[in-house]
Amino acid sequence: MLDTIDLSLKLDRTAYVAQLTRRQVQLRELAYQLYLQERPAIILYEGWDAAGKGGSIKRVTEHLDPRSFVVYPISAPEGEDKTHHYLYRFWRRLPEQGQMAIFDRSWYGRVLVERVEGFCTEAEWRRAYREINSFERQLRAFGTIIIKFWIHISRDEQLRRFEERERTGYKSWKLTAEDWRNRDKWGVYEQAVRDMLLKTSTITAPWTIIEGNDKWWARVRTLETLVDVFSRELNHEPADPLTAKTGKSRSRTGKSSGNKTLKEKQ
Numbered sequence: 381m382l383d384t385i386d387l388s389l390k391l392d393r394t395a396y397v398a399q400l401t402r403r404q405v406q407l408r409e410l411a412y413q414l415y416l417q418e419r420p421a422i423i424l425y426e427g428w429d430a431a432g433k434g435g436s437i438k439r440v441t442e443h444l445d446p447r448s449f450v451v452y453p454i455s456a457p458e459g460e461d462k463t464h465h466y467l468y469r470f471w472r473r474l475p476e477q478g479q480m481a482i483f484d485r486s487w488y489g490r491v492l493v494e495r496v497e498g499f500c501t502e503a504e505w506r507r508a509y510r511e512i513n514s515f516e517r518q519l520r521a522f523g524t525i526i527i528k529f530w531i532h533i534s535r536d537e538q539l540r541r542f543e544e545r546e547r548t549g550y551k552s553w554k555l556t557a558e559d560w561r562n563r564d565k566w567g568v569y570e571q572a573v574r575d576m577l578l579k580t581s582t583i584t585a586p587w588t589i590i591e592g593n594d595k596w597w598a599r600v601r602t603l604e605t606l607v608d609v610f611s612r613e614l615n616h617e618p619a620d621p622l623t624a625k626t627g628k629s630r631s632r633t634g635k636s637s638g639n640k641t642l643k644e645k646q
Contacts, residue, residue: 422481427529429538
């Protein structure tokens with residue numbers, strides 16, 4: 381799957397600003413529909429170190445009602461979480477109906493960092509593929525919308541970003557010795573990523589691989605995917621601010637949704 385990704389894709393600034401604004405406005409409308417329809421949603425981010433997960437999450441949430449979502453940055457388990465099954469800390473952070481939970485790294489740590497670094501046994505990480513697929517099937521059966529992103533960058537691009545962080549004072553805190561150590565294991569991690577995508581991209585919860593070498597492209601591509609999936613799941617077509625449509629926005633069945641467009645609201 382990774383070999384087919386075109387990492388040369390990019391956007392110029394004009395296209396980026398226009399498409400970013402367009403998709404953010406549409407996502408805001410869809411988040412309100414999520415609330416009205418009382419559907420929980422999980423947006424999950426995985427990717428290489430310095431791939432741009434945090435920057436993407438910032439653009440996704442920038443214009444959302446802050447009451448409609450929670451962002452969970454996931455690191456090594458601590459305290460009570462460490463004494464339970466690895467999925468326990470995610471069960472207790474699942475979103476309420478009508479809300480979004482955004483995970484910056486997730487339960488896939490079991491088959492990535494925990495596998496590579498030896499924090500669990502081989503039997504445990506091999507069993508985890510089935511456990512994760514079952515976990516996600518249960519969430520989908522309940523009505524949860526699950527959107528999973530792997531942000532993919534090249535090894536050369538990662539090195540460029542690491543070196544940029546070293547040179548930039550306000551970014552240097554992001555770079556740690558652990559990042560450099562993980563980079564030395566690129567090949568091992570890449571195999572773990574390939575296994576993860578192959579074994580856990582299912583009909584109910586597929587992975588979307590984001591071409592991440594150009595951050596502008598990656599952010600817009602992520603937002604486009606969210607708009608498309610939410611539109612389909614909620615059976616609601618949001619108004620397109622770039623076409624200045626008038627009248628009521630319509631559901632995908634052609635029925636009026638009753639929501640006014642931006643122009644009508646003005």
